[in-house]
Amino acid sequence: MQFDTRSLWIYLHFPQLQLDQLNIDKDKPLAIVDTKNNQICQLNAHAQQQGIKLGMGLASASLSCPNLLLHEYNYDIEVHAITHLANALYFVCSDIALAPPQGIALRAQNMLQLYGGLSQYWPLIKQCLAQQQVHYLASSAYSIQAAKVLALCKQSLISEKRERIFKALLKCDIAASDIDSKDKVKLLRIGVKTISDLHQLASAELANRVSRVSMSLIHELFGKQAAKVKFYHPLSTYSDYLELLYEVHLSARLLPVLNKCISKFSDFLLLRNAHALSINITFFQRDNEALRHTFNSIQGIYKTSQWLDIIELQLSNISFASPVYALRIECTHYETAQSSNVDLFNQKASHVAALTLLSRLQSKLGEQNIHQLRFKADFRPEQSTHKSKFTQGQRACNKSTNYNNSDGLAITSQHQVMPTSIFADRPGxxxxxxxxxxxxxxxxxxxxxxxxxxxxxxxxxxxxxxxxxxxxxxxxxxxxxxxxxxxxxxxx
The missing domain is CATH 2.30.140 (Spermidine Synthase; Chain: A, domain 2)
Known part of the structure; x- marks a missing residue:
């Protein structure tokens, strides 16, 4: 999809996205190393205080800081993180374009009228990013390419004024643009180092020196050509992968990590006004096969605290053959949350409390050990009920759905057994x-x-x-x- 050059864009760059995803003590010097060239590509403030710099070799970094904690760079982790950030930003922006592994472009033009201008809209984006606890660089411009260059050059300019944006853009280095690396070398040979130098060259001269792709990017950079954009649409299923920095032996040590993972899942459900009945968590073990476990809930829930209660009860019964080094959380089925207007004196609160109790009992004792009484169409008191397993398909919150037992007798919900007048005189x-x-x-x-x-x-x-x-x-x-x-x- 193409947009004209009148649309304002905000580009968000996340320079240490993988580092932000690590659920560890950030008070220690920590760095991410790119194994392709054995150089430091991400580091925290404590590592900088120890003299570690971006691009430093692995050997030099280890000598400068013997207690430096290193983690291998993983492209897939940042792609998953970018997708999660897009889900969170979908609350405040309808048009989002992903630039993996570390960039997101927001089309702000159509949101300014809704929020009353950029000065009111930008704080909402900042608030959303603050909740995600990530480091970012942001700039705005009237093309994605210009906004990206400003962000990568740390201009941090959020403005609607074209003149101010253009002046800041001229000061940027062409190395921050998406121009082909071979074409950048050609431009450097003729003394073109900044966007200002690039702007002074005639289009005909540039066309003779760079490729067509680079020429299109230059035209987009100066607002002479519209960009082709593919917008992000939230996924219908949920999947998140988190690699731990430390191997975990005890299941109780996984709860703080799961808290962060389930919080992301809760945001996913909240965005879709949905509740989930089950989630699958895969525990990746060192030197052993991955252990996959399903956590079920009798009622549809979405809150982090509710899922953690269920997970904590079942996790105490799970034993690992070897330390866990990574987790994956998946949910393929969820249902839309049902809302209704109820009065103050209805019994909905007690009904929900009963379902919560059933969920906890199943988590602790196992689904096969939980039974309930079901009614049958039989006048004999001894034969009017029978014991059956409480399964996902027989939730107490189901509507008046009929099931059949092994004897072929109709089983209905408690409130539809027989006419009320017949069973009004039955004992409790x-x-x-x-x-x-x-x-x-x-x-x-x-x-x-x-x-x-x-x-x-x-x-x-x-x-x-x-x-x-x-x-x-x-x-x-x-x-x-x-x-x-x-x-x-x-x-x-």
Whole structure:
């Protein structure tokens, strides 16, 4: 997609993006080394205080700072980080172009009217970046190439004024541009070092010295040609990879790292107004195969604290054969969060609390050890319920969905078992096996005859009554055809 030269762009450059992703103690000298040339490509402030500089050889850096912590540069880590930053910036900018591994271009022109100008819009971007805890350089211009050159040259110019932008651009070095490296050498031979020197040359003379691609970039740099841009669209699935600087033996030591990873995942769900029921975490082990584990929740959740509660309970039951050096978090299915207007006295809060408890029980005891009572269309009290596993497909928050058990009998949700009038007089506590009635009871309601079950050799014929004992306890009792009395439940 092409844009005219009237659109204002903001270019963000992240010079130490991989370093910012490391979840370690930043109070120690730390550097990223590029193994292709064995040179330092990223370093923190403590490493600079020890005399370490960008481009320094690995041997020289080790001699200058013996306690320097080194980490190998990984292109994929920065690509994942750029994608995550784009997801976060999508809250405040609709048009985003990625320039991996360390750049993002924001089309700010269409957002200025919404936010009332650049002076009100830029603080929102700064606030978003501050939450991500990354170092960045930023500049604005009326082309992506010009904004990128200003940012790489550390001009840090955020302005809408064309004259001011152009003056700052002329002071920049051509080394910061995307002009082909061979063409840069040709320009340096004729004394062209800055954008100002490049601007003084005639277009015809430049065309004879540089390639067509470089000429297009020069025209874009000076706002004479529109750039072709491919905008970023948020992914429909989530995947994040984090490599640890230290190998971790104990599962409890992984929780601080997982906190940062789950926080990113929470932002991903929040952007889409979605809840997730499960996430997959892969633990990469040294000298052993990766261990993949699925963490489930009964209810759809998105908050970091809720996921960490579930992960912490299950993580205590996971043992690693060897130290963990990296993590990957994935989520392929999520659902849109449902909202509804409810009154103050409904039971939604207690319903959600019950689902939270079930999620924690499953995490601690295992899904196969959690059961629930399900209702069947049977008038016999002993046969009206059965025990079944509480699975993801039978969540308590499901709507009135019917399932079939192994006997082919209909199973429905608790609120749709039978008409309310039939089961209004059922006790809250039902005994598993009726017991002979041994106390004096005064009948206050009844009888209710239940005569059924002739088809499965479990026939019953009983007359049920509601009675009250001398201490005021209401009980559910029945009489058999032999005039024997039994206690079957208590009203609570």
């Amino acid at each position: 506590l039902l005994l598993e096996t009726p017991e002979p009635l041994t106390v004096a009871v005064q009948v206050i309601k009844g009888p209710e005859r239940i005569q059924t079950g002739w088809w499965d050799n479990k026939s019953v014929m009983r007359d049920y009554y509601i009675g009250q004992s001398e201490d005021g306890q209401q009980v559910w009792i029945f009489k058999t055809p032999n005039k024997q009395w039994y206690l079957h439940g208590y009203f609570v």
